[in-house]
Amino acid sequence: MYVSKIKFLLLFLVSQLFWIGAEAQTGLNSGLHFNSHEVIQDERTSLDLTPNEPLSIKEKLILDFDIRFRPGDGYYGYIFKMLGKESVPIDLVSNLASETENFWLVVGDQSVLSFYWKDLGGAIYNEWVKIKLVYTPELGEFSLSINGIEKKTTLKDFTKLKDFQLVFGSSKVPEMLNSDVCPMTLKNIRIHDADVLLRNWELKKHGNGLVYDEVKTYEAEVRFANWEIDKHIYWRKNKKIVMPGILGITSTPSSDSIFIVGLDQLKLYNTTSGEIATFSYQYGNPFPCLDNNLVYNSLTREIWSYSFDTVAINKLDLKTFKWTAAPDTCPEPDLWHHIRLYNAPENEIMTFGGYGHYTYKSNLMTLKDGANSWDSINKSSQVPPRYLSSMGWLDDQKVLIFGGYGSPSGNQGINPQHYYDLYSLDLQSKNIEKIRELKDNVPPFTPVANAILSEDKSSFYTLIHNNINYNTHLQLAEIGISKELFRVYEDSIPYNFLDTKSWAGLFLNTSKSTLIAITQSDSLVEIFQHAYPPLLKSEATQIAKGSTGITRLLYIFIVAVLIIAGIIAYRKYRKQPNPLNSTDDNPLPPTTELLGLQENKTASIILMGGLQIYDSSGTDITGQFTPTLKQLFLLIYLSSILDKKGISSELLTELLWSDKSATSARNNRNVNISKIRLLLEKLSSNLHLTHDNTFWKIEHDQTVYSDVLDSLKLVQKLKSNLKLTEVEANRLLRNSAEGSICPSVQTDWMDQFKADFTAQLLDALMIMIHRTQDHQQITRISDSILKLDPLNDEALKMKCLSLFKLGKKGQALSAYNQFCKDYSNMLGQEFEIEFSVLLNEG
Template identity: 30%
Template sequence: MSFASHEVIKDQRTSLNLTPEDPFAFDNGFELTFQLSFHRLTNAYGYVVRIIANDSVNIDLLSSPEHSEFHDMGIIVNNKQTDIQYEFLDVKLQPGTWTPVRIAFSPQTNQITVTWNGVKKTQSFPVAQLKTFRFFFGANDFGRFNTADVPPMSIKDVVLRDSDKVAAQWELKRHAVNEVYDSQKERVALVKNPTWLIDRHIKWVHRKNFVIGKYPGVAFNGKEGILYAADVNGVYTWNLQHGEIQFEKNTVGNVVHTDANQLLYVEQNHTLINYDVFTNTLARYNPERHTWTNRDTAYHEPSYWHNNKFYNAANGMLYSFGGYGFFSYKNVFWQYDTVAGKWINLKTNGTIPPRYLGASGVTAKGDKVLLFGGYGSQSGKQELSPQSFYDLYTFDMNDHRVKKLWEFPEGHSAEDLVFSNSLVINEADSCFYVLSFPKNKYESHIKLRRYALRAPETEVLADSIPFRFHDEHSFCDLFLSRATNELVAVTAHKEKGQYKVDVYTINYPPLRTQDVLQQPATASAAGYYVVLVFGIGAVVLFVLLRKKSKTPAVQANVHTHDAGHDIDFLKNLHEEKPVATINLFGGFQVFDKTGHDITGKFTMTLKELFALILLHSVKNEKGISTTELQEYLWPDKDEVSARNNRNVNIKKLRTLLEEIGNITIENNNSYLRLDIGLEVFCDYQAVFKILNADSSAVPENQKIELLLKYVKRGSLLPNLQTGWLDNFKSDISNKVIDALLAYSAKLDSYKDDKLLLDIADAIFNYDTINQEALVIKCSVLNKKGKYSLARTWYDHFVKEYKNLYAENYPKTFDDVIS
């Protein structure tokens, strides 16, 4: 997990709280271990970890490399330096490298011991007097111990041991939205503003975009992580690890003047090759002189669009397979004869049906090629039953034998999929990776797929990449950068005579979203979901009955669906099936119908557009008028321009809604409304139903339990700040606070202490200086014997109150807990 430091404002810095509820109690001492990495060694002041003992003593591992009175890092106890001090040179620290840290508290010897990267140091301290411990990495808001000073660091593999037994372990490889569970799922840690390093394996990062001219081609140097692009004018290079795009204009010669030319990087002799089979041309590039061996500048009609290419390092031969041109698909293997200087039709033992838009990749030994999928026909004729192929072949570059490994059965995909020009083979895991996209859509998305080498098995990985596909005027490719351990996706499409190139990367190996996202502990899930099913079912049943009443003076505003939907939906959750989900509390987050996080596909405009329609649809049966929507989103546009912007973005939003599932935008008499179907869950809709349910329909204790489940994640759309949203935020906040406070008055502070603390914490999400919540929190903590913790909360509240109102809080601590 990576921590945001001084490069961002204080509110956006990262915290990891291992003890959001009760502290750990260690009678025989404990040991805290973790892996630590610094992003940089300057401007690195902050708290690596703050340990609070007995809710009154702070023991800090503090980084302070640029303060002359302090060492680079050391232990501070109750704001005093100790003998445990380090210089970065002592542990041979380098930016970006992982180093092990061990902090041990021994009541037997009354010592604190720190071992950092093998260097051990000890400090005497009356550890035996310390009984309870809280742990905060980075920032924290725990009473008077709060801080926003965070060093630029990453941590992983956090382990707490009690007498050599693991008490809790957070690998930080998997996580939930704002929390992370230990390996036994018994302890939850809360996080704020995290950057999960593991997410780099499930999310594509848009790294670069640039424009090139006619006759484009791309190639990749995997050893050094360098992308090459060539066009009619010259060669572009971009190093993934550093630097901007470099362009070298051709001094002599040029690439083949056909739109179907292909570019290839040969690692063995560090050579760029550009070729076209139809014109019997192969050109080599001299990077020192910026010259091509091809001099022909005549334009040639393409005949081998999207053919595959592969190089045999053993004999220096270049091969090509497949392609499309002049209304026919190809299945000829071509080999370039370096002696004769021409392409020859290679005779093979075995054939592959004619196709193009397939993928190819060379095995580790370099003697075989995998050829996968594509689009074509058995006859090769475009007019006779063209189809997508989902089959895998090998081609032996030594004996030229073609062998079919497997094929998916007919009906494998509901739409015709085609693939990137290259695939990446992972022989260790017996699979390969390839980009896929629908052939018959212009505005579409590329998905990364993993296929098994030995059987027709596949799964979608990571999120998706936007792609405009216009057959011969678009292409995409996939490469492995061994230099940076990333997969590199390159897309290109033609715009106004030029090609727009986009480069995306993802950490290797890529993962599925469900490999990363944690689900809560399920020990008590069954009982909880019984309550949840009954509660929401009763709410919906009540609304339906009210609609059927004989004298409805006013029609119900809430758009609802039947109880059966909610029960089926919650059963799916209990069985941990992928569920389409829209979360608005604690931050905007959307999961599609397969459980993949697609939040990143929503631009700021789409996010606000979606929120506008959704919130109005839940609150008002009619939804929102198109006029009102345009006034909110495009107030500076004239009517025509605003309408065009609206239509374009509605179209984009509808495409994303298709990924979510059964949720559609209805247009009735210039009003837009979201119809949320049976398989889609929205937390705002659920909270709205709960808050507006009649108390006779649902027992109040169940209603509050349901409410807390969702609102404790945080306030409504906290990262979306816009005028129209204020009323929705204040309305839901007031209703949540009123409902929770009304119920809290009926509870017993001894029997219901945990529920009261949950209520207070939830209220603080919406009103950080709510005085009733302060009274609940401090009174309960005091009655539980946690006087110092109650006092800490009070001190923090008083500080916040003065910052906001510029005056002292009028009540004393004794007034609050009395």
């Protein structure tokens, strides 16, 4: 096996010859991350731009670069040290946490120009900042600008400095020694002499300890480098989680949230922030099936647990953390390592393949919500029986099915083999068509369950491993759909494959452009990250311009030898533990994506479906509001945004403390008002509790997101006969799909707020539904109306008609039957309009 792998890698390297020196793809991370105070002095990063000869300037020195500061690991340090003629230092120093100067330019023995964060509008962390230094030798004039804000000075004692040494970060150069490094990342360092560009270090691709400028290939030396582009090459271990009783793993469509589902609890991993939250179920539990029988319903934001032995779908509400059932048994799995998805247009679970009782399967299984049975279609005439396949979305109507391990007959004992064929499955017709098959010169492997479509849709990514071995490893592979392509990326992840005891998956966080690999073995889950799109090492290697073809071939030969040596070394030492860093499980609050907020972390007030309050860092602080504080907050806030004028102290007292004496009620009100004020300050500096001697109000600007206020603005736009954009329409539907304001708060005063707001929302939704001819959109709007008004027969009629015209007659009938059931339960009488009559009325 290893001989064939070496042959394959050599063939693969030859196919990459023409890629060497190619331009990097767009969307790649770039920059040099400087080790700062988080490491010892000897390991701090240095970038020496003049290791061989000084930089000579004739007219005017212009140095500009992009820099990104980070908090948390020391704040003081040099950005750069420059040494001019006669050993005159010109240094840019930072102290990011100082309450006085934050940046200052040192020339000779004095600080001549300084900046404060307030000069720049506040502290700027984790964003790219532009810094520009200009020195005019004839005048002795120095200019320093940060993000376009400029300060100047003229020093008559420092003229005609024209030869410079320049080092960023740590310096070992005599007369420029430094170990205090600013916590920063740099890119796009440019040096001009007046209008002439002398140097341009992009700090993207790089060599080993060297990086070349783009003008004349001048060398710069780098020590202890952390290249941002390398995140596209290497996997980094992000988390290690130990959780007994794991039943499976699933994720949201954008993979912002990944759910690790156990028998008694669930862990939610936010792939954007790296946070982990742990939740115990408030009622019930999933089916105790060990073959990952889980999907995420993106429409209802529920996790669905299923068993092939029953048609009842067990649903977890991610707001209440209650399952609809509490099953205690599950039959021995007959479909180990089947692939699965939630088919939203049909509101169904779909699975394919699997293995059990010495037999491989090729059945396409579907279960609609509320159906009486699983539908099973034997596809063995089109796709040989198998398990350990991969599935991924091709478009809205089709999915890919790739590879696996099985046998033509399905019998484990007759000619089991690896499959490298690729199919497309039409979700509506359930037809499967073969696209292509990989050629024979591939090493034996099976893919993981998930396939990720490339941006141009010409290929897909998955993780592959040799399922014959226990001590194996996962490697990222790119496989062509419409073209002949099979590319394996060099870095790997250790993986102990023990068939029914292990599982691995690949996810893509689309907002962060990050690939997430997850391995699970019994109760151990390990999570790895990799920047997207992935790169081969050769694609991130910088070769000096002007290198000859022979030099390039020599480079390829060296890379080939190194890879072969790496394979041999890996074979010998693959049982050794992986040296990548890991972090312990750190339970933190849930993600904003899960709760329907905007993707960016922002201070947020969510009322629809239940009260949820997040501060500007995305931390859930709802738990800090006691029941009394919640009611006080809701009274003032809803009075502010629905009544506009706010609420008086007298009415607050009457509604919340009517059972107390006047003095006691006043004291209670004042104490709780003070507590609310402190909580609002913690929530956002742009949110204020005000009192104008008559009314209490809570006011904020648009930096604080409010789903009710957002919805009201969209409602007003519709009522003004203005058309909503697609984004606005989706936002209003998303908000309204959550249901009424704070359904758990049951008081007379709250009922009035709910009724007023719901009436406005329903009016707006009816305007929307009558303005569109899109049956998919009509169905979504109808669902939102019925969520707010379950007995709205007009919305029912439009929903059934639209589903019928979309060819979803079964769903139309199911929607009608559910409405009739709810109608009877609520009103105690039968719904009088028959299904056929309802459709004919349309």
